[in-house]
Amino acid sequence: GQQLNQSPQSMFIQEGEDVSMNCTSSSIFNTWLWYKQDPGEGPVLLIALYKAGELTSNGRLTAQFGITRKDSFLNISASIPSDVGIYFCAGREGNEKLTFGTGTRLTIIP
Amino acid sequence: EAGVAQSPRYKIIEKRQSVAFWCNPISGHATLYWYQQILGQGPKLLIQFQNNGVVDDSQLPKDRFSAERLKGVDSTLKIQPAKLEDSAVYLCASSLTRSHDEQFFGPGTRLTVL
Numbered sequence: 001g002q003q004l005n006q007s008p009q010s011m012f013i014q015e016g017e018d019v020s021m022n023c024t025s026s027s028i029f030n031t032w033l034w035y036k037q038d039p040g041e042g043p044v045l046l047i048a049l050y051k052a053g054e055l056t057s058n059g060r061l062t063a064q065f066g067i068t069r070k071d072s073f074l075n076i077s078a079s080i081p082s083d084v085g086i087y088f089c090a091g092r093e094g095n096e097k098l099t100f101g102t103g104t105r106l107t108i109i110p
Numbered sequence: 111e112a113g114v115a116q117s118p119r120y121k122i123i124e125k126r127q128s129v130a131f132w133c134n135p136i137s138g139h140a141t142l143y144w145y146q147q148i149l150g151q152g153p154k155l156l157i158q159f160q161n162n163g164v165v166d167d168s169q170l171p172k173d174r175f176s177a178e179r180l181k182g183v184d185s186t187l188k189i190q191p192a193k194l195e196d197s198a199v200y201l202c203a204s205s206l207t208r209s210h211d212e213q214f215f216g217p218g219t220r221l222t223v224l
Binding site for chain 1: 150154
């Protein structure tokens, strides 16, 4: 099945730095979602986007629904240790099933 | 509110053996999903139930995988016989209805096939 391409695959940053990651698709989506997965746990929804161009924040997290409807972006400001994990984007076209991205693994260097 | 429960958390079997996973969704959630997450990849939907009916099983390898949700509450996913490439984490998720984007995931069952 199709998977979305996420970039970068992994990031190594220092605490306090800002983080940017993106997700691209060959298909148009009308819903973009961002999830975080901690080791040994299932993904947890962070932000949901429903309109092209929409910019939504959740605390230090900000996500954007790309104008082309084929991409989305997630930014984390002033990273803290608990931000460590794998971030997944997911897209949905109409009432179709969610398609998940390949994930971006975030590591914070002490 | 209790989350999605799954058991077992870990399972190691040999190829050609059978295995079953159990999921109890959040109370009142009509929609239940089973995902397969291979190491280094995102979750891939195997099957989606709306109450006790199947909505989407287009990516379920039906020659070896089966799932049921007989009473519209808990669900089991079975693999018979298992292959090496079935090694993965099997995640169960639930949502209030089909149109709700917030799917609540369980901790998953990590399956290793030797």
